[in-house]
Amino acid sequence: MQSATSTTVLAGRLWAPPSERTKAALRTGALVLGFALLTAALAQFKITLGFTPVPITGQTLGVLLAGGALGFRAGAGSQLLYWLMGLVGLPFYAGGKGGWTAGTGSTMGYFVGFILAAALIGYLAERRQDRNVLSCWAAMALGSVIIYVCGAGWLAYKLNVPIATGDPNAITWGVTPFLIGDLVKLLLAGAMLPAAWAIADRGKPEE
Secondary structure, eight states, rough: OOOOTOTTTTHHTOOOOOOOOHHHHHHHHHHHHHHHHHHHHTTTSOOOOTTSSBBOSSHHHHHHHHHHHOOHHHHHHHHHHHHHHHHHTTTTTTGGSSSSHHHSSSSSHHHHHHHHHHHHHHHHHHTTTTTTTTHHHHHHHHHHHHHHHHHHHHHHHTOOOOEEEEEEEOHHHTTTGHHHHHHHHHEEEEEHHHHHHHHHHHOOOOO
């Protein structure tokens, strides 16, 4: 008896099993969405500082992990998707905020930095820099610098304050308060990825 899913019948032609390429695209899309949602969830861990419009959050942990786990394009895509989902009004930014004003305000530079940082970390991960703790930490540190540069640069422009001189300045508001917390997140993410690789390699069947 001929199967109803055969491509010789209409149903089989219209609903043919997905190709390997389609399966890979769907898997990548699911991972991009998953890491965008992870960043959104980590953004809800928020500590407001009275002297700066930039809160302490867990977002950057999601950024670092996204780049390291997904690679150049998908890592950057996950953070672009995160930014866009907040821009359209979903409560995905720090403290449950969302909308155009929140996404393009004084912290917009950090969102741009998230995308670029995930791209750079992903680029380095694709070159196996995420297999060793020290090289992974170095990649994470470079990504963190990008976030700071973009964030402080936009903060200075948006609030019309100097980058580093004078009081207040963008470094004081947008970098210094976050160094210790970001170092902890960097060390954590940089240890998690090599550990995950070790587990994955251990479970790989011998050829």
